[in-house]
Amino acid sequence: xxxxxxxxxxxxxxxxxxxxxxxxxxxxxxxxxxxxxxxxxxxxxxxxxxxxxxxxxxxxxxxxxxxxxxxxxxxxxxxxxxxxxxxxxxxxxxxxxxxxxxxxxxxxxxxxxxxxxxxxxxxxxxxxxxxxxxxxx
Amino acid sequence: xxxxxxxxxxxxxxxxxxxxxxxxxxxxxxxxxxxxxxxxxxxxxxxxxxxxxxxxxxxxxxxxxxxxxxxxxxxxxxxxxxxxxxxxxxxxxxxxxxxxxxxxxxxxxxxxxxxxxxxxxxxxxxxxxxxxxxxxx
DNA sequence: TAGAATACCTAGCATATTACTAGGAATACT
DNA sequence: AGTATTCCTAGTAATATGCTAGGTATTCTA
Numbered sequence: 012x013x014x015x016x017x018x019x020x021x022x023x024x025x026x027x028x029x030x031x032x033x034x035x036x037x038x039x040x041x042x043x044x045x046x047x048x049x050x051x052x053x054x055x056x057x058x059x060x061x062x063x064x065x066x067x068x069x070x071x072x073x074x075x076x077x078x079x080x081x082x083x084x085x086x087x088x089x090x091x092x093x094x095x096x097x098x099x100x101x102x103x104x105x106x107x108x109x110x111x112x113x114x115x116x117x118x119x120x121x122x123x124x125x126x127x128x129x130x131x132x133x134x135x136x137x138x139x140x141x142x143x144x145x146x147x148x
Numbered sequence: 149x150x151x152x153x154x155x156x157x158x159x160x161x162x163x164x165x166x167x168x169x170x171x172x173x174x175x176x177x178x179x180x181x182x183x184x185x186x187x188x189x190x191x192x193x194x195x196x197x198x199x200x201x202x203x204x205x206x207x208x209x210x211x212x213x214x215x216x217x218x219x220x221x222x223x224x225x226x227x228x229x230x231x232x233x234x235x236x237x238x239x240x241x242x243x244x245x246x247x248x249x250x251x252x253x254x255x256x257x258x259x260x261x262x263x264x265x266x267x268x269x270x271x272x273x274x275x276x277x278x279x280x281x282x283x284x285x
Numbered sequence: 286t287a288g289a290a291t292a293c294c295t296a297g298c299a300t301a302t303t304a305c306t307a308g309g310a311a312t313a314c315t
Numbered sequence: 316a317g318t319a320t321t322c323c324t325a326g327t328a329a330t331a332t333g334c335t336a337g338g339t340a341t342t343c344t345a
Contacts, residue, residue, distance in 0.1 A: 012234040012256065014304065020252050036320065045246070050305060052322075069313025070319035085255065097149040109182070114279040115157050118222065118270060119149065125262045133255060142251040151333065173291065187334060189293075206342025207290040 015092040018046055019054045023088050024142060026064065027080045027135045034066075034073030054092065061091035080139055086130035095130075097122050152229040155183055156191045160225050161279060163201065164217045164272045171210030191229065198228035217272035223264055225272075232267075234259050 021044050026035045037055065041048045055074060058064050063083055064074045076083060089095055098119045100107040110116050158181050163172045174192065178185045192211060195201050200220055201211045213220060226232055235256045237244040247253050 012259075013302085017235055017252065017256070020255075021250070024251065038320080047305075049307075053305085056322080066321060067313090068311080068321045070317095071314055072312085072320050074321090098154055112282055113158070114161065114275050114282055115154065117278065118157075118266075118275075119154070121266055122149075122263055125266060126259055129255075129258055129262060138251050138255075141254065145249055145251055150331085175291080184334075186336080190334085193293080203292060204342090205292045205340080207288095208343055209291050209341085211292090 012089070012095075013093055015054055016089045016095075018044070018050070019058060019092045020085060020088050022046075022051060022054060023058065023063065023076075023083070023135060024138050026074055026076055027083075027139055028142060030076065030080070034071075034075050036073035039073070057091045058088065061087065063087060063091060076135070080135035083135045084131050085133045085135075085138070086127055088135075089130055095123070095126065097126075149226070149232075150230055152191055153226045153232075155181070155187070156195060156229045157222060157225050159183075159188060159191060160195065160200065160213075160220070160272060161275050163211055163213055164220075164276055165279060167213065167217070171204045171208075171212050173210035176210070194228045195225065198224065200224060200228060213272070217276055220272045221268050222270045222272075222275070223267035226267060232260070232263065234263075 022040055025040055025044055029035050029039075037048045037051045040046070041051055044051075055064065055066075059066055059074075062077055065077045066072065066074050094102070096102050100110055100113075100116060101119060101123055104110045107113070107116075159177055162177055162181055166172050166176075174185045174188045177183070178188055181188075192201065192203075196203055196211075199214055202214045203209065203211050231239070233239050237247055237250075237253060238256060238260055241247045244250070244253075
């Protein structure tokens with residue numbers, strides 16, 4: 012998992028947590044998350060294309076979630092930002108002529124499935140709850 | 149997961165499956181697995197250093213498992229060959245000052261744990277069994 | 286004892302990826 | 316008019332990937 016997936020997830024969580032305040036600008040986001048505006052610009056774009064956030068241009072603009080936090084999960088976020096599959100042959104089985112006879116292929120598949128299941132089971136709503144619990148300590 | 153982890157796992161499985169024939173040379177291995185001898189040389193070295201295989205030099209030499217197939221699991225193999233951790237902060241928490249307050253950190257940890265558990269639960273013995281079943285089809 | 290087959294060691298290298306930064310254009314609020 | 320924002324395209328230094336190449340040391344076999 013690269014910084015794209017990680018920062019992007021943090022960005023989405025930040026936007027979710029600050030939902031009431033209206034659109035979150037990248038400047039605010041950058042400050043709170045200690046990231047550069049310029050890099051965030053690049054991360055947010057795929058998230059927008061994936062239909063997870065909507066943008067409002069101009070002064071006072073920023074980003075909002077395009078759905079309820081309970082309707083966006085981490086798999087959607089991370090997949091918008093990077094290729095999650097542990098090995099190429101899972102994406103493009105034709106890239107390896109051995110898939111049919113390869114016992115290890117099945118293992119990589121299991122790894123991917125378990126990763127996907129974990130990420131898909133966690134919504135932004137869940138993450139908001141977790142974050143609040145952390146902050147309370 | 150890079151080719152190191154994948155090819156290395158295939159190599160270990162190959163050595164396990166051909167255990168009765170004595171030490172497996174990289175030349176044989178390369179032929180059966182359709183990989184180059186030179187690259188295999190580089191993959192096998194860390195596996196040797198991790199104490200998973202033993203080498204026999206000179207003509208007629210090759211590699212053998214240093215323990216029973218049931219006593220070697222995939223986690224040991226893959227960890228010998230590459231860094232499995234999905235994000236740096238899991239390896240070196242001090243690399244990110246936000247770990248304590250970061251809700252996403254816990255998620256990456258879950259992903260890593262589940263991956264580790266799957267790999268640790270599979271021994272070379274299990275893989276041999278799986279491979280035999282595949283070949284029977 | 287010579288030769289062949291092997292493991293072992295180090296270096297190099299082309300390509301791709303990563304993690305950004307930079308500069309500016311378009312848009313919209315005040 | 317000016318400012319704050321999103322949007323778009325390039326560029327780039329550093330690192331990782333996936334090898335190849337060349338040679339040395341060791342051991343078996345004829």
